Amino acid sequence: MLQFLKPGQSAALFGMRLLFALAALPPAFAHDAHSPAQHAATPEESAFLADNEAAMNRMMSAMEAKPTGDIDRDFVAMMAPHHQGAIDMAVLQLRYGQNEQLRRIAQEIIVSQMQEIAAMKLAIGEQAPASTPAPTQSSQAPAVHHHTTMPAGMKK
Template sequence: MRTPVPRTARTILSLVIALAISALCDSRAFTAGLQTATSDEAPFLAENDAAMKRMMNGMSVKPTGDVDRDFVAMMVPHHQGAIDMAQAELRYGHNEQLRRIAQEIVVEQQQEIVAMRIALGQPLPPSAPAPDQQKPASTPAAHSHPTSHRGMQMNMSNDTREEQ
């Protein structure tokens, strides 16, 4: 049985990982790796690179004088970056253990974003399916990942299936 990691420890660990990944993404070796990646890995690496850039840009907030608001303003893009990277793993990864961890990351990070916004009285974003749950217009209906788990969706809206 896995011992749960306290939220504060996870948050600190997430920040350390984000900083390490940021340093890696800025390195010439990482950029060269994107250029020499296999055709199977290139979309995953490009998606992660874009997620990291969005996250780092989003975390660069101008201080407002309100520590709590500044904390949330930095943490929401950080958590969204983790969600985006986990969704890339779900789209392209093959290891079932890592895919389950990625699913947990998506759920936990979404819950923490909601909790932080509620704590500040901020409005919540509208419910929407995750990007990997939507069928892009340019993708044929038969195209899907062989190990996708379409039944594992998180619906954050107030309506439930039982009411139908």
């Protein structure tokens, strides 16, 4: 069947299948029986782990889009929340992390992932998210925000 697809479509189809397969894994593979925050060494680590778990749960939930028959839109519907999850995790690094090299990498992740979300939305004819300054300073990153929205009919 793959030989009848246009170049690049087989890779997209494989990626879609991989995403669906990973989303279907039992929860035991995704999380321990206990919240990671319960095993934290410090209150700050506990807060970081709780915030990170919340960001991951938002991302995984937002990636659960029903297929629409439009591979391009389905790809963006799953990848935009995935990229937003990376942004949310990078914001947490800025809020809690101390390593300057990792903080710079987190800043780069925020900027690049925001650009990629905008490019993907524009590629399928959707309006790009409103232009806002990237939260690349810890003072600009007081909370994790989930800005990705999916069109009606894309949610589960």
